[in-house]
Amino acid sequence: MKNVLQTTMLLTVMAVLLLTIIVPQKTEAADSLNIMADAAILVDADSGKILYAQNADAPLGIASMTKMMSEYLLFEAIEEGSVTWDQEYLVTDYTYKISQDMTLSNVPLRAEEKYTIKELYEAMAIYSANAATIAIAETIAGTEAEFVRLMNEKAKEFGLDDAKFVNSTGLNNDHLMGMHVEGTGANDENVMSANSVAKLAKILLDKYPEVLETTKIPNKVFREGTEDATNMLNWNSMLPGMPYAYEGVDGLKTGTTDFAGHSFTGTAKRGDTRLIAVVMKAVDNEGAGSYKARFDATRALFDFGFSQFTTAEIIPAGYQFKGNETLPVTKGKEDEVNIAVKEPVTMVVRTSEKDDYTPELVLDEALMQDGKIEAAIDKDKVVGTVKLAMKEGTDYGFLDEKSDAIQVVTTEKVERANWFSLSMQAVGGFFGTLWTGALDFVKGLF
Template structure:
């Protein structure tokens, strides 16, 4: 009877236990945020620290996110004085034909028209205008075919991986009416992994932050006050005033083609921190791609980053490692020199995991000779760097693999010892070696 009673009590309690378990489930699992994408990544825009990634190394279609590379090369050309904002572009058969295709995102260009680089750039950045983008590419390189060489060279310089550029716009080449770049196929399209897209955005924002002055514009009229005036609404519907508005969003680039699906590289700030997100081929729970799907996925990434992560100072400037506060010095007036961390080490980490990170000293052995630093050398001579090592769980690292953390430097300068001191040191070392050799010999006689 008692056994039967225990069975009934257990059956009654089971639903309550299940409800309790469900109620305490985390909002996000460690491996996924519940977004429906083929690839995604979230990084800290200042340091390049990767906060989250999902299939971020697989090359996928990038569509008009390609235009971030065109923007980078445009800003670089302006900076180097190769072209100017008020420079005029004369429409040719290629850009005219593409601009008249209203199935694509375009501002119609007049066959005999001329346009400034600035107004073409605004059409690119705000309205993702494809013919305007080609016009900029032609202005910089002469032809789009030559511009592809610049895109490839810059991608290599920035350290992008697994990329393929076949045009300056991100369109499928089949949309270019047979005028696609030489050496590319009619059905080719630009591809890149989410990690490389994020790295491109990271460098664009850090090298040319003025791009945000245009990407944050909700709407602008192209050629306002003329018969050619056309309203350009930004395709980034997360900007203030749009249907998927998200506080702090001010960029960066959408992308949509049949091949790439619905993509978006977004950036937003909150409490002084900027994040960069990339979502690729976003769909909803039913597997259908849409603008809403890509912005919902982006919102989930931003919510995760801003709510779960914070910047933590792990090591202050001047910090010395207890196990190695100094390095030996050879041929110097001092026998050793103190070493310290030059700048404080701050990093965006998951707030609940900040105690899992420990600083690790890495000495650059190439700076040493037989384990010692050769005099003379100046104050703040770099002798190594600090890594932050996560003791448990996965750490995604940085978007730039060459991010070595804070530098470790000498605390003071050390001059080279004089001739007499060096001579006496050498004599002392000689006799010390002789004595050690003799001692070893004598000991050997009695062993």
């Protein structure tokens, strides 16, 4: 009997283990991705939907990923007409000295020489040239100090609340030969969270997608044909033909300092899907940072995004909420009004989870009075939004929470009742209240 009991227990345990192995765990793939970096994030570039996040809200060093903000401000200045591509910059003592430090990423700038903004921009975007970036900052704002003020101001405008810029390049201030911005520390460095870096990248790509025409160039010669000719090999080794090439990669910006480690903001497009991946202070299996480590981490994110996710319709147009198909109306010719989701809702989701989202109605309480909406009411009046709740698993939301606003609207018009009808409603309401009060009084007698 004892042996039979032991055998039964053993078979039960084996069956449970077998079921654990066979039954798929929906959240396991995301949870076990375990990118070897201090922080990481993967985002759908079109919608801003976050597909994966790891310590993404922690402010960390960003090094030359800083230059995405410098690029944005340059494109903005070009658009506004305050700077032109063929405008010439006269090298200052500051940019000359920094450009001669070849331990940094630089193209040599000659003292008192003139360079066009276009060639300085290419040096910045392709080769992460630091003195060229400072030259652009001085052209736009007069001084790097003023440019840094513009960077921080723009960060606030974009909602990058954890961003702190102390220079235009992403270098540690210690590399600026004592010429760093007044009021910043000698060893200060620019910081942002992975979430904010991804948001900045999306904003740059949304507003100025032409930046990719330059960031996708694998190499270009600076000042070709002169004694200062410099082969600018793109630091983004995931571009086609490069050591860590990945299909669809065409940007965006690397960053490396002792403080920031090996970091990268990459973007890749396949079909209609573009992804943005950010890895910060990536390391290998031995815990050592390297260029390979940051590209391996980015590859893992891209593989996850392109293989596991799809664009799916979560809610059809005209969807109505069971039990909330209408809203009660006051002072109208009708007592209620139909409501529904205005547009079909499509979203990038994990293929295995596309049926796991439950729509929940969130009414705009500011429109409601005692649970009713007052007439007159136009068709397509926004009365609320939809919240998408997952049955299980992790939903990381959007870079911009406003992107998650799915409108619920009225599907018909309800006119306001005329003065006579309103008077009758008021009288009816008065007697109804009186009758209810009388009933309550009588009930109280017994």
